[in-house]
Amino acid sequence: MLGFEEGFLIGLIEGEGCIRLYPHSSNHGKQKQRLPYLAITNTDKDLLEYAQSLLSKLGLSSNIYTIHVKPAHWKTRYELRVTGFKSFGILGPILKRGLISEHRKKQFQIVLEKINERNVKLAIREQRFQVVLAKIREGQNARQIGSQLNFCPRYIYELLRRRGLTFSKVRSLVI
Numbered sequence: 001m002l003g004f005e006e007g008f009l010i011g012l013i014e015g016e017g018c019i020r021l022y023p024h025s026s027n028h029g030k031q032k033q034r035l036p037y038l039a040i041t042n043t044d045k046d047l048l049e050y051a052q053s054l055l056s057k058l059g060l061s062s063n064i065y066t067i068h069v070k071p072a073h074w075k076t077r078y079e080l081r082v083t084g085f086k087s088f089g090i091l092g093p094i095l096k097r098g099l100i101s102e103h104r105k106k107q108f109q110i111v112l113e114k115i116n117e118r119n120v121k122l123a124i125r126e127q128r129f130q131v132v133l134a135k136i137r138e139g140q141n142a143r144q145i146g147s148q149l150n151f152c153p154r155y156i157y158e159l160l161r162r163r164g165l166t167f168s169k170v171r172s173l174v175i
Contacts (some may be wrong), residue, residue, distance in 0.1 A: 009055070012040055014100060014104055018040075018041075019036075019037070019095070019110060022036075041131070048064050061082075096108070136170045139171075142156045
């Protein structure tokens with residue numbers, strides 16, 4: 001991305017954007033997680049489409065939504081939205097370099113803290129997964145592993161399920 005294009009995006013975010021954590025229902029609808037969220041609102045759809053093309057150059061997917069307002073004499077607004085941890089992983093370095101206003105920096109810092117917190121949780125989960133795999137390869141069952149590691153057996157099955165594995169698949173990979 002050219003310096004002008006990056007500066008354009010930063011300017012648009014500074015002037016018309018909002019960076020925050022957005023409550024989002026998980027696939028199961030049981031718990032809400034807070035996803036990083038960038039919204040740029042404007043009455044000029046062409047401007048947002050250009051910004052969307054710049055974001056797609058970065059490999060980011062985004063959507064433009066029409067926001068209809070009640071008073072008839074108001075212009076129709078459009079909102080460009082980018083959400084998700086992966087998107088902010090790409091967009092983060094650009095925002096870190098370019099944001100100027102203290103308000104936007106604070107918004108972005110809150111999102112960064114959430115991303116870092118999530119990364120730590122994922123690293124811990126990965127460590128646990130590796131320990132569980134080793135125990136399964138030793139021939140232990142979920143109850144034995146759970147009592148040794150102080151995990152609920154359901155948690156062990158969930159660790160495997162998230163990766164599309166079962167006890168029998170793990171054992172067959174080893175043997």
